[in-house]
Amino acid sequence: MGVAPNTSEVVSSIPPIETGGNMDINELGVGSTIYYPIQVKGGLFYTGDPHFAQGDGEVALTALEASLRGTVRLTVLKKGDPSIPHRGEFTQPFAETEDYWIPIGLDPDLDEAMKESVRESIQFLSDKLDMDRSVAYAYLSAATDYEVSQVVDRTKGVHGLIRKTDFLEYVxxxxxxxxxxxxxxxxxxxxxxxxxxxxxxxxxxxxxxxxxxxxxxxxxxxxxxxxxxxxxxxxxxxxxxxxxxxxxxxxxxxxxxxxxxxxxxxxxxxxxxxxxxxxxxxxxxx
CATH class of the missing domain: 3.30.457.10 (Copper amine oxidase-like, N-terminal domain)
Known part of the structure; x- marks a missing residue:
């Protein structure tokens, strides 16, 4: 899903960036939903580089590369749409599967990517599930796994795996x-x-x-x-x-x-x- 832009500034197109490209998160298979911020008016969509399988990090630059045909559904979400993962400015990609909500952090510095993923996690739990931010921080430390998405590109990625079944009393x-x-x-x-x-x-x-x-x-x-x-x-x-x-x-x-x-x-x-x-x-x- 794409979240409509608030700006028309020129942005980098070397992936991975906040609008997508080569994030290499192996949890995102059939049935996944991913939310991307749209940073320019008239932004388009392209997909490619499919894999039969890969590990976290894709450390050798390639995984099991494959020629695959996918089916996708594109939806543009306007500001304030209740589907958007959190309130305020939506600047980082976010994903979900049957099992997890997946906050994503991207930065050339792996440490900063980790911090960004944690910030996005807290923002999501606070805005979407009305969780106190300090409680959310403690929960993430006790019960959420953070994984390296990829390190082979200029921008590094870290993503969290927030278990949906931990929050059935909220949803x-x-x-x-x-x-x-x-x-x-x-x-x-x-x-x-x-x-x-x-x-x-x-x-x-x-x-x-x-x-x-x-x-x-x-x-x-x-x-x-x-x-x-x-x-x-x-x-x-x-x-x-x-x-x-x-x-x-x-x-x-x-x-x-x-x-x-x-x-x-x-x-x-x-x-x-x-x-x-x-x-x-x-x-x-x-």
Missing amino acids: DVIMNVGGTSIKPVVHNDEFYVPIRTISELLGGTVEWDHKTRTTQIKLGTKNISAQIGSDVYSINEKLVFNSKVPKLLNGETVVPVSVINEILGAYVNWTTIDKTLTANVSLSTK
Whole structure:
């Protein structure tokens, strides 16, 4: 997402900079949302340099470089929009995934990048979740990991990983599937959703085999089987391993939200608007 500019001054385009480029944060995979400040009017968007995998820091300059095709959704957020991570001037990029809010610090000096990431973390917790700044500072020291994003470019990067499940008493969590809202269940610090409900809302049909405790799903061109407690799913008769196993909770077969993308093939995109975490679900076009 881009946050609309307040200035038309000329800025550097050598990445990484506050408006993006080569930040190399390996948590930002499918379903991530990233917020960029827009520093010039008429700013454009470009993406490239995809990786199959990389570690924090990308210390050898390259990772597992790849030719990939991505699908992105661009939204311009005007000043004061409740989706913006904090109030006041928005000057640093910020990201979020299913698991984390990710404040980002960028600076040629790695120490300064670290300080910037911590400042952004405190600002976010204070503005978005009404947390006292001194309490936020103490929380970050006790419970948040800070990682080096990259060091191979002129500008260095550090990002924090603020766990969303630490703040469930402060926020509401919903999943939006085609305009219908459902409430995920938190289990072992993960968000779980009923696989039958999700599949039917996406236009699929579902059958339950009581004897084998298996959910049979037909969704588009896919025939999917998910068995309670099994880390092996079947997709069109091909066995697929996934460590996120289905569970039986309150009489329903539930799966972690990540399974919705990895097994059902639907996009799940997380955004935080005011104090509501929303997972928007839509079928992939691939």
